[in-house]
Amino acid sequence: MKKCNCFCSIIPPDMVDNLKKNGVDVGKGMANADRGFRMRRKLKIASMGAIQPLVGNANRIVYDCQHTTNRQLALVRNEGAAASVDVSVNNAYDFAGKVREFYRTVLGWNSIDNNGLDIILNVHYSKKYNNAFWDGSQMTFGDGDGVIFVDFTKSLDVAGHEMSHGVVQYTANLTYSGQPGALNEHYADAMGIAIKQYALGQTAQTSDWLVGADIMGPQLQGMAIRSMKAPGTAYNHPLLGRDPQPDNMANLYTGAADNRGVHINSGIPNKVFYLVSIGITTVSATKLWFETLKVLKPMTNFKGFKTAIKKMAKKMVNAGKLPATTIGIVDSAFATVGL
Amino acid sequence: MDIKFTRSGGFMGGLFEKKISQEHLPSDLQNIVQNLIENKAQYKKIKPSEQLRDGFVYSLEIKKLSPKLKLTFDDGNLPAELSSLVNHFLTSE
Numbered sequence: 001m002k003k004c005n006c007f008c009s010i011i012p013p014d015m016v017d018n019l020k021k022n023g024v025d026v027g028k029g030m031a032n033a034d035r036g037f038r039m040r041r042k043l044k045i046a047s048m049g050a051i052q053p054l055v056g057n058a059n060r061i062v063y064d065c066q067h068t069t070n071r072q073l074a075l076v077r078n079e080g081a082a083a084s085v086d087v088s089v090n091n092a093y094d095f096a097g098k099v100r101e102f103y104r105t106v107l108g109w110n111s112i113d114n115n116g117l118d119i120i121l122n123v124h125y126s127k128k129y130n131n132a133f134w135d136g137s138q139m140t141f142g143d144g145d146g147v148i149f150v151d152f153t154k155s156l157d158v159a160g161h162e163m164s165h166g167v168v169q170y171t172a173n174l175t176y177s178g179q180p181g182a183l184n185e186h187y188a189d190a191m192g193i194a195i196k197q198y199a200l201g202q203t204a205q206t207s208d209w210l211v212g213a214d215i216m217g218p219q220l221q222g223m224a225i226r227s228m229k230a231p232g233t234a235y236n237h238p239l240l241g242r243d244p245q246p247d248n249m250a251n252l253y254t255g256a257a258d259n260r261g262v263h264i265n266s267g268i269p270n271k272v273f274y275l276v277s278i279g280i281t282t283v284s285a286t287k288l289w290f291e292t293l294k295v296l297k298p299m300t301n302f303k304g305f306k307t308a309i310k311k312m313a314k315k316m317v318n319a320g321k322l323p324a325t326t327i328g329i330v331d332s333a334f335a336t337v338g339l
Numbered sequence: 340m341d342i343k344f345t346r347s348g349g350f351m352g353g354l355f356e357k358k359i360s361q362e363h364l365p366s367d368l369q370n371i372v373q374n375l376i377e378n379k380a381q382y383k384k385i386k387p388s389e390q391l392r393d394g395f396v397y398s399l400e401i402k403k404l405s406p407k408l409k410l411t412f413d414d415g416n417l418p419a420e421l422s423s424l425v426n427h428f429l430t431s432e
Contacts, residue, residue, distance in 0.1 A: 161350075188392070
């Protein structure tokens with residue numbers, strides 16, 4: 001097992017059992033594959049106009065957990081309602097709006113499920129909770145402990161990241177373990193940073209390519225949770241340890257922690273996305289990535305991902321949707337990370 | 340009786356571990372642990388949240404029971420009555 005330099009340095013064997021328990025077995029993978037196939041078939045049929053599915057309004061609904069672990073506890077803001085006096089409520093509402101707008105305008109995707117699913121947001125979860133997560137149907141944000149992290153609703157790329165986990169669930173449904181899990185995390189990071197750049201009017205050249213820079217605590221200013229431009233360099237501090245992300249297949253994490261490295265090995269495809277964005281613009285790279293996401297399978301690994309991106313790049317270049325240089329830039333980017 | 344607490348996962352993907360003796364817990368939390376032991380069959384039935392992404396996974400291991408008791412929860416299924424116990428492990432010195 002390789003050394004993990006995040007919060008811990010030792011991962012006991014019983015933890016390995018625990019992580020395995022939270023992984024996905026072969027049977028579950030098959031069920032996910034079947035689900036993905038059925039979902040894609042449904043989308044195809046719907047796009048052909050054969051049926052008229054019920055379409056939701058993609059309303060934003062914000063709940064206050066009131067520092068408990070009870071989600072959807074107190075409704076505090078609904079779509080179209082006036083701003084709250086609570087900054088976290090407004091952040092969650094506003095950023096979800098920006099994420100929804102990006103998916104609709106740039107990618108032609110209606111909310112999380114492409115069917116106008118309501119966007120449920122929970123704020124003030126638990127006490128000093130240093131995290132944000134997607135649970136299959138809603139997003140939840142903690143306030144941070146004020147030391148390592150501050151309010152997780154402060155970051156547009158975090159909001160984009162979490163909502164994109166929902167989008168991944170309704171498209172490729174990438175299994176949350178090993179390389180498919182790292183691709184799941186990668187897609188959430190890539191979409192999150194693309195949404196931030198779009199909203200702020202940044203380009204691939206002017207972006208800092210940092211994920212979570214807005215939620216770092218007072219002693220960690222200038223650092224971030226991940227760097228897509230230079231994986232492994234986002235932080236190095238006694239409070240956090242050192243960023244463990246690799247930027248090349250030669251340093252692929254093969255241990256059991258973190259669902260077999262979903263947040264660690266995402267550094268490799270993150271670097272590819274950065275390099276392709278520099279070459280063809282972030283918006284074009286995002287379109288290529290998103291069209292590819294629709295054809296990935298739940299168990300797709302990094303090599304399969306590379307094959308799928310290259311195939312989609314050729315298709316989109318031939319259709320005039322991407323510049324002809326895309327294919328060479330994609331090849332070069334994957335080669336840079338050892339793929 | 341030692342209780343080992345582990346938290347893994349999260350947006351950052353880190354790991355947190357702490358071990359505390361049951362007798363060093365505040366009395367209300369000792370009662371929660373006792374209830375956990377008495378109702379272990381019910382807690383063991385709780386299934387992992389299949390679509391949880393970036394959520395924390397919590398594990399509580401009570402060592403001196405025979406057989407050893409280990410229960411795993413996550414942010415999608417953590418019983419409300421256990422949140423104060425989890426917070427104690429995360430915030431106590």
